[in-house]
Amino acid sequence: MxxxxxxxxxxxxxxxxxxxxxxxxxxxxxxxxxxxxxxxxxxxxxxxxxxxxxxxxxxxxxxxxxxxxxxxxxxxxxxxxxxxxxxxxxxxxxxHLLPSDPVLRAQARMFIVATDSLLYDVFWAFFFHYSPGADQTLLNLLESVQERLHPTGFAIGKWSNADIAVAPFLFRFRAMLRHDLGSFPVGEGTRVYEILQGPKFARLMKYIDDIEQWPSFKATWDEAALVRMLKNKYFPQRA
Ligand SMILES: N[C@@H](CCC(=O)N[C@@H](CS)C(=O)NCC(=O)O)C(=O)O
Structure with a gap:
């Protein structure tokens, strides 16, 4: 290039x-x-x-x-x-961070606009400032992300900026839930993680698995390092 x-x-x-x-x-x-x-x-x-x-x-x-x-x-x-x-x-x-087809470009941008601020708000509210009900807000957001996904492949079918915009959040959510890392009561993260493994979230989980295999994402993701940093810096009581 x-x-x-x-x-x-x-x-x-x-x-x-x-x-x-x-x-x-x-x-x-x-x-x-x-x-x-x-x-x-x-x-x-x-x-x-x-x-x-x-x-x-x-x-x-x-x-x-x-x-x-x-x-x-x-x-x-x-x-x-x-x-x-x-x-x-x-x-x-x-x-091809954005597709050349104008309709697909618009779809990628709509996906980003629809999810961007909610991802940050929920990240903050569930993982850092937990209050009762935040679990449902997180699950509702993940369901709405899932509903916006193309039936197969990435957010708009092909890999694009839409995936790049959501992946850093989705992978932090998944890591923090399965390691039960957050300001929520002990066990709440793993409980929500188990819900995500059910049939209702199968499309979202497949999407996350597909992102994990994508080379540019793979080159940037080290879940063990993130978990170590979070335990040291933010959640020493969960170490
Ligand atoms: N809307 C901005 C948000 C940037 C942002 O909040 N960055 C955080 C780190 S993830 C930051 O710099 N925080 C330090 C600060 O606010 O002083 C973007 O998408 O780049």
Missing amino acids: VQKGQITFYSHPASVYSHRVEIALKEAKADYTNYEVDLANKPSWYAARVNPVGKLPAITYGGPNTAPDDPSPEAAKINESLIILEFLADIFPEA
Whole structure:
């Protein structure tokens, strides 16, 4: 693939939104420099010179090659994971992050818009700020994701940005449920995980299994490392 400008990717391994961009970069076989930003102690140059919002992920594109902590004023600065996915689809058309067919492109974008904010809200509400009833909200969301899936294959049939947008959430949900990791009562994660193994969620589980085998996702996913990090950092009582 022809890449016209340098790419520097500002990320953090625990960041669900950074994970989206990492999958897309791998899918596009992009040549890029990864720079891990310490989320707990963000350097002042990051907001001043890369992402004024101060969040991860962000990329710089083009301009001269400089050290990541000294980004060139000539490089474009792009933030918001979904915008970065669109940008990567534009600069790497051969990677087919979005299909060339306009109807399929619209379907991929509709899937993303319908799921994006709900995934984060439920992630937060069930796993980090549990209150009774959050289990049903999670199950309802997963059912609505399942209903939107193409009958076979990936979200719109073919692999696309739609899968890249949801996968980091779905795999964190699955890992945290089966390891019973979260702010919920002990046993609640595994109980919900068992429900997901039933016939009602067969299509969603098949979708998750298919994503797990997809090379660009596989190259970015280490469930054991995520579980270790979550136990150390957020849920030491579950270690
Ligand atoms: N809508 C943004 C969300 C980015 C976001 O919330 N990133 C988190 C990490 S996953 C972050 O940087 N948190 C640190 C902070 O808010 O200071 C996107 O899709 O990129």
